[in-house]
């Protein structure tokens with residue numbers, strides 16, 4: 635009986651937290667249910683591990699809002715677009731925008747910004763960047779879910 639209880643605990647622990655998969659052929663991130671009192675959630679990606687003491691880090695790949703009927707947040711989503719720009723690394727040269735076959739990249743305030751709705755995940759921009767500022771949102775990247783309160787302050791909830 636004790637071994638059955640221990641197995642349940644281990645399975646529960648293994649299933650907790652953020653996870654990344656491409657089981658359906660598209661990148662999907664899943665997470666535990668979030669407290670419904672947050673104003674909204676942010677899914678972010680980074681090339682480095684996330685730190686709860688640095689709540690401003692990472693590139694926002696999705697803003698997540700609670701369901702208008704249930705008030706509950708979803709517990710996973712398909713990542714829109716496959717690439718993101720690290721603004722702290724980008725030098726604003728514009729080479730990526732020139733290489734994008736679908737015009738998904740614009741320069742805003744001297745930094746490249748990718749429109750995830752237009753991106754077809756071809757990877758041309760990442761290959762053209764001279765400073766490796768463009769990050770592929772894949773299983774080698776780090777993901778984090780942040781809870782954003784009514785004042786806009788971010789709290790790290792889960793990360794991988």
Ligand code: SF4
Pocket residue numbers: 717733734735736737738739748752753754755756757758759760
């Ligand atoms: S991955 Fe391809 S489509 Fe997406 S922003 Fe880069 S160049 Fe454009």
Ligand code: SF4
Pocket residue numbers: 719723724725726727728729730731745746762763764765766767768
């Ligand atoms: S190629 Fe790289 S450094 Fe140049 S604008 Fe694009 S992301 Fe920034």
